[in-house]
Amino acid sequence: MGYKRKSWKHILFVFLLSFTLAVVAGLGTEILMRKTNIFIALILLLVIIIINIGFDVIGIAATAATEKPHHAKAANRVPGARQTVFxxxxxxxxxxxANDIVGDVTGALSGGMSASIVLEMLQTYPGLGSHEIWIDTLMIALVASVTVTGKAVGKTFAIQKADEIMGRVGFVIARLEELTGWTFTDKRRKGGKQSGDPRKD
Incomplete structure (x- = not known):
């Protein structure tokens, strides 16, 4: 029963977090898309694709990284090392x-944004109306190919530089914790031990 309750809580949390991120990001990009020209819209689309690829790299690096190189840094109080271990x-x-929530949300956003760009292009240049199906298909294919290629390159980089990447992510989170006063990576059990079993190197 405890496992089922934990699973349902996790599923509910993932759903609510994904829904919230999708709503906030979707509204934000839709408002920006409506108030910008096609060139700026294309830049926004590229940014969303880069975010998608970047978080995919982080997710892969997290599974490929090991704790051992960061324990010594944490003992020496190197900024971000404790967060990296966590x-x-x-x-x-x-x-x-990184891979599922952010990846899927940004993937859906890029698809919606590409459709909006095509619609804006057709409204700006009515003469392209007869080629709508080709323009739409090429835009979708371009977005998909750039995303897939970026992730393929990023996967190799993430595996080779996993510890370095996670060290940088840990450093950024450490700075965010300092700025906000919130602690995202210091969940502890009774007795002062960090939650979660150590990863085998």
Missing amino acids: LVRHADTVANF
Whole structure:
């Protein structure tokens, strides 16, 4: 029963987080798309694709990284090292957030944005109306190919530089914790031990 309750809580959390991110990001991009020209819209689309690829790299790096190189840095109080150990120890959660939640949301956004760009192009240049199906198909194919190629290149980079990537992510999170005063990576059990079992190197 405890496992089922935990599973349902996790599923509900993932659903609500995905829904919230999709609504916020969707509204934001839709408003920007309506108030910008085609060139700016294309830049926004590229940014969304880069975010998608970037988080995919982080998710893969989290599963490929090991704790050992970061423990010594954490002992020496290197900024971000403790956060990196936490992230690597919870690699499954990091990968789920980066690859599944952020990846799927940005993927859906890029698809919607490409459709909006095509519609804007047809409204701006009515003469292209007779080629709508080809323009739409080429836009979708271009977005898909850029995303897939970027992820393929990023996967190799993530595996080869996993510890370095996670170290940088940990450093960024450490700075965010300092700025906001919130602690995202210091969940502890009774007795002061960090939650989660250590990853085997």
